[in-house]
Amino acid sequence: MINKLLVANRGEIARRVFATCRALGVATVAVHSDADADAPFVADADQAVRLPGNTPAETYLRIDAILDAARRSGADAVHPGYGFLAENAEFAAAVTDAGLTWVGPSAKAIAAMGDKMAAKAMLADAGVPMLPTWTDPAEVTAFPVLVKAAAGGGGRGMRIVRDAAGLAEAVAGARREAAAAFGDGTVFIERYVERGRHVEVQIFGDTHGTVVALGVRDCSIQRRHQKIVEEAPGVLPDDVRAELHEAAVAAGRAVDYVGAGTVEFLLAPDGQVHFLEMNTRLQVEHPVTELTTGLDLVRLQLLVAEGEPLPVTTTPPADGHAIEVRLCAEDPAQGFRPATGTLHRFAIPGVTAEFGPARGLRLDSGVVDGSTVSVHYDSMLAKLVAWAPTRTEAARALAGALARAELHGVATNRDLLVRVLRSAEFTAVDLDTGFLDRHPEVFAPLLPAEQLPVAALAAALSGAAERRAAAPVLAGLPSGWRNVPSFPQVTRFTVGDGEEIEVHYRLDRTGGLAEWGRKGPLLTDPVEEGSSVNTELPVVELVTATPGRVVLDVDGVRRAFRVHRVGSSVFVDGPDGAASLTELPRLPLPTAELAAGSLLAPLPGAVTRVHVEVGQRVAAGDLLLTLEAMKLEHPVLAPADGVVTELPVPAGGQVETGAVLAVVDPEEDPQ
Numbered sequence: 311m312i313n314k315l316l317v318a319n320r321g322e323i324a325r326r327v328f329a330t331c332r333a334l335g336v337a338t339v340a341v342h343s344d345a346d347a348d349a350p351f352v353a354d355a356d357q358a359v360r361l362p363g364n365t366p367a368e369t370y371l372r373i374d375a376i377l378d379a380a381r382r383s384g385a386d387a388v389h390p391g392y393g394f395l396a397e398n399a400e401f402a403a404a405v406t407d408a409g410l411t412w413v414g415p416s417a418k419a420i421a422a423m424g425d426k427m428a429a430k431a432m433l434a435d436a437g438v439p440m441l442p443t444w445t446d447p448a449e450v451t452a453f454p455v456l457v458k459a460a461a462g463g464g465g466r467g468m469r470i471v472r473d474a475a476g477l478a479e480a481v482a483g484a485r486r487e488a489a490a491a492f493g494d495g496t497v498f499i500e501r502y503v504e505r506g507r508h509v510e511v512q513i514f515g516d517t518h519g520t521v522v523a524l525g526v527r528d529c530s531i532q533r534r535h536q537k538i539v540e541e542a543p544g545v546l547p548d549d550v551r552a553e554l555h556e557a558a559v560a561a562g563r564a565v566d567y568v569g570a571g572t573v574e575f576l577l578a579p580d581g582q583v584h585f586l587e588m589n590t591r592l593q594v595e596h597p598v599t600e601l602t603t604g605l606d607l608v609r610l611q612l613l614v615a616e617g618e619p620l621p622v623t624t625t626p627p628a629d630g631h632a633i634e635v636r637l638c639a640e641d642p643a644q645g646f647r648p649a650t651g652t653l654h655r656f657a658i659p660g661v662t663a664e665f666g667p668a669r670g671l672r673l674d675s676g677v678v679d680g681s682t683v684s685v686h687y688d689s690m691l692a693k694l695v696a697w698a699p700t701r702t703e704a705a706r707a708l709a710g711a712l713a714r715a716e717l718h719g720v721a722t723n724r725d726l727l728v729r730v731l732r733s734a735e736f737t738a739v740d741l742d743t744g745f746l747d748r749h750p751e752v753f754a755p756l757l758p759a760e761q762l763p764v765a766a767l768a769a770a771l772s773g774a775a776e777r778r779a780a781a782p783v784l785a786g787l788p789s790g791w792r793n794v795p796s797f798p799q800v801t802r803f804t805v806g807d808g809e810e811i812e813v814h815y816r817l818d819r820t821g822g823l824a825e826w827g828r829k830g831p832l833l834t835d836p837v838e839e840g841s842s843v844n845t846e847l848p849v850v851e852l853v854t855a856t857p858g859r860v861v862l863d864v865d866g867v868r869r870a871f872r873v874h875r876v877g878s879s880v881f882v883d884g885p886d887g888a889a890s891l892t893e894l895p896r897l898p899l900p901t902a903e904l905a906a907g908s909l910l911a912p913l914p915g916a917v918t919r920v921h922v923e924v925g926q927r928v929a930a931g932d933l934l935l936t937l938e939a940m941k942l943e944h945p946v947l948a949p950a951d952g953v954v955t956e957l958p959v960p961a962g963g964q965v966e967t968g969a970v971l972a973v974v975d976p977e978e979d980p981q
Contacts, residue, residue: 311616312336312387312411316380317355318401319391320370321676322692323592324351327389329665330608339383341376343369345684351676357383364686370394371493373401377408387411387615393491393688396591397424413615415515415590419565423588426460427498430585432564438557438585441576443500447477450499456535457481459488460496467491468535470502486918487943503584505742507577508532509544511558512599514570514610516620521562523555523625524599530741531730533646538636538723539730540595542602543628545701545739546577553583555625561588570596570611579742594636594693597674600667601632601697630669631701633708633731638689641721642753648689648939650913650967653681654719654876658694660711669697671711683720685914685939691722705731713756717888718874718881725756725887757887762805763813763828763847765871765889768860769880770801770813771823772873773893776857788817798825803880803891810894823852905956907974909946911965915939920961922972926954934972937965952976 315331316339317324328338328351340355345364352358359379361369369375371394380388388405390396390413399421405412414420423429427445434440444450457480459467467488469480481497489495512524528544529537544551558573572593574586596607603626614620639649656677662670675692677683683691696708709731712724729752730736735745746752757765778788798816805811815826827847853861853868860871872883880891915937922934928948935957937944956973959965 312413312612314339314356314383314385315387315389315413315612316341316376316383316385317389317391318370318376319389319394319396320346320349320351320687321690322351322674323391323393323594325354325676326665326674327391327608328354330606330612333666334609334612336612339379339385341370341379343686345682345686348682349676350678350681359383364684366394366491366686367493373398373404376401377404380408380410385410387413389413389611390591392591392594397589398493399424411615413569413611415565415567415569415571419567420590422565423571423590424460426458426587429588433557433561433585436560436564438560439583441501441503441584443498445498447481447499450474450477452501454502454504455499456502457484457497457499459484459492460494460498466536467497470535483943486938490938503576503578505579505744506584507742508537508574508586509546509554509577510572510574510593511554512570512572512593512596512607513558513562513567514607514614514620514622515562515567516614517568517617518619520620520623521559521567522620522623523558524603524605524622525625525628526551526554527595527598528741529595530743531736531745532743533642533746535743537595538638538727539633540598541631541633541701541704542598543631547581550577550581550583557583557585561585569614570607594690595634597667597672597693597695598632598634601669601672601695602628602630604629604667606667630697630699631704632695632697633701633704634693634695635708635712635727635731636690637692637694637712637717637727638723639683639691639720640689640723642723642726643755644912646723647912647944648685649721650683650685650939651720653677653679653683653691653717654879655679655716655874655881656681656691656718657716658711659714660707671696671707702737705736713887714883716872716874716881716883718876718890719879721890725754726752728756729754755887757884757889761884761886762811762889764850764862764864764869765882765884766801766803766805766811766813766828766891767815767826767850768862768871768884769803769873769882769889769891769893770799770815771852771855771860772857772871773801773875773880774799774817775855775860776875779857788819788821798827802894802896804894805889805891817852821852823850826850905970905973905975907949907952907955907976908970909934909949909972909974911937911967911969911971912944913939914966915944915964917959917961917963917965917971918943920957922954922957924954924957928952928954928974934974935959935961937971946971948974950974950976
């Protein structure tokens, strides 16, 4: 019997495992890096052991340090979570050799499925259709192909290559990324299928010979080959579903599988099923299976690890429909560039359960208000899952909760997820792994550009209300009120990538909005010289304004805006979307001017490679250097034709956000 469980992982999966342990009366131990010392998962555990350092290689990938933590804390079992060492056969063997209970499949099964090429060969012999696969780039004869990491999953180390010219660089980049994420840089190459659907079967095995399929999930909506929307049951013909179940169970039986695992397939447009890989761990998307089967998969993992038989021996019927989204700290409009910083507010309305199979709206989160999103780990903040009797209802409920969420402090993919869930194609189950490439419209922010001025006005009025509330004298007078009106009040903000917007407003003696206007880059007809009012803007009346809430009547429609201010940052959540603004000082201090053509680091990270030299002429789009952050490589490209005049950071150098990485002078003549 397991009495004290150490989770060799972090974030939301550690919290998820701890939640089931609490329900079962199992004591818990967390391990954490220095960067995670104040993370919610550490606070959730009964005990915690520090792993000195920040990077995965220093902490969560160190087998010796994790086993030492188990020894010092008195843990008698280890759960690997997912990612890091979860599919490392050496780690599984070391845990059992240390006399601890391993919550997962045997080291032998992990090794068999972890060698993806050997796994493909084994299942091909069993009659499962396979895609053409190569280990030597020189042997590739047909394109497009997909370069894949042999260890781990989650889209790490994947590259699509459409011609021979880009293959060598894709293989090298995939190796680096896989080594950083999993400690193993081995890659292979397989044929890439256009318009394929990514479907997978959750299987479970026990020590009594049972291997059962728990249903099919559809995980086709992906970015960077990493899933962001998952659902169960996958909408499939009955014969295809049966074929998938049969193939998945056969894969499990072939390696005497014990515990939770996932067998992944690619469903081609012609209906042909192709085996992709088997993940010997719990998947990120396991909650949709839990909500449609009523099973707690972590509980089953613990029971099976203790030698108990599975309580289910046949595939349970799916009850209703569940859809999960991965809420990530990243900017979809900037190529899914990861975002770092402090999460000032993380609030999602209507959540009925956390980390458990209770139906309704479920939140599995690794963050809370005030959490720091660091550069060291994956960008996923949380998973939000909706269950409903039908797929349409689940999608609508999930999109509505996301749209009303308050997510302040770092950029997220929330708007993208809402637009995907509300799209006609998603509703019609017109899905495949290239969905985002074919639908650029889902990248638009929820808040239309023409509505940004009203959101900025709400921010300005909230600020005025806050100042009046704190005023030591004449606090009852409206902000900026004069007996004889003269100039309006002006509040300046930056939005997006630094574009400025000015809000001009004047209040009457009753505190009502007498007039308003604005200037900014989104204005189609510039405000006339000397005028503070833009006649193209909607007619707005102020209903009420407090520091945290502003209600405006906009063209006869009353709208409420929630306003949250942190220093100069102002976050406005309205009925049509959210805006993140930075209020500029009325009298700004002078700042140093950057050289023309300066390329700045978008987030903290390490420069892994520098591809050019000072004095080299480059063309727009040329690769200058590579920045590694959040376990991913980010290319830095030349913005225009010119000459590289500065490269202040060498390969291996660490940079903070805003550091100059390179300077490309479009005017420089190499002669």
